[in-house]
Amino acid sequence: MSKKTHKKTKVTLLEHSYDGIQEFDQHLPNWWLITFYGAMVFSVFYWFVFFQSNSEGVNNVPRLESELARIESAKLAGAIANLDNDMLWKMSRNAEVVASGKETYVANCASCHGPELKGGIGVNLVDDVWIHGPLAMDHYNLIKAGYAPKGMPTWGPILGDKKIAEVTAFILSHHAVPADPNGADHAHSQH
Numbered sequence: 001m002s003k004k005t006h007k008k009t010k011v012t013l014l015e016h017s018y019d020g021i022q023e024f025d026q027h028l029p030n031w032w033l034i035t036f037y038g039a040m041v042f043s044v045f046y047w048f049v050f051f052q053s054n055s056e057g058v059n060n061v062p063r064l065e066s067e068l069a070r071i072e073s074a075k076l077a078g079a080i081a082n083l084d085n086d087m088l089w090k091m092s093r094n095a096e097v098v099a100s101g102k103e104t105y106v107a108n109c110a111s112c113h114g115p116e117l118k119g120g121i122g123v124n125l126v127d128d129v130w131i132h133g134p135l136a137m138d139h140y141n142l143i144k145a146g147y148a149p150k151g152m153p154t155w156g157p158i159l160g161d162k163k164i165a166e167v168t169a170f171i172l173s174h175h176a177v178p179a180d181p182n183g184a185d186h187a188h189s190q191h
């Protein structure tokens with residue numbers, strides 16, 4: 001059997017016939033083929049960029065996490081007016097707050113307390129010994145007021161409440177969260 005070509009349209013009628021239904025051998029329109037092959041090329045490109053690369057701009061998970069930390073830290077910043085032990089410990093587990101606290105620490109405190117917080121001119125801040133009280137608020141208040149007789153500067157007027165809360169959170173981030181943040185027997189260092 002030979003293919004039959006329609007005289008006027010030049011469309012070929014294919015040989016096979018299914019239950020009497022025949023099929024034309026139509027050339028697909030170019031615009032359709034371009035979108036079809038284009039989609040194939042795009043899918044390969046897309047797959048590489050979104051699933052094979054770990055670049056931060058494209059991978060949404062770290063972006064979402066940092067966005068959540070940012071929202072949380074904005075909420076915490078609003079809570080500084082009613083600061084207490086629980087709030088400071090909560091801040092110490094927030095990546096954004098701890099990062100800000102670290103900046104303040106490196107710029108102002110590391111010279112005396114050491115880059116690893118292990119002390120020098122100032123005392124060790126990662127051991128379990130707290131001269132000025134074991135509670136998170138004790139550290140906060142001491143940093144704010146300072147302790148002139150031993151050479152710990154007064155940071156209140158220099159840093160302000162927010163930065164002091166953040167740097168306190170940074171110090172606490174080196175300690176395990178106590179079962180009772182308001183009890184005296186916490187301060188168990190992770191180091």
Ligand code: HEC
Pocket residue numbers: 104105108109110111112113121122123125129130131132133139142143147150151152153155167168
């Ligand atoms: C000029 C040196 C110096 C600088 C700078 C300094 N400190 Fe201190 N800090 C000390 C000394 C000395 C003590 C010990 C006070 C004492 O023996 O009573 C101390 C004590 C402390 C304590 C109390 C520790 C305890 O056992 O109760 C905390 C908390 C503290 N500093 C945090 C900070 C933070 C946060 C900063 C930066 C904002 C800072 N210090 C900057 C010298 C310094």
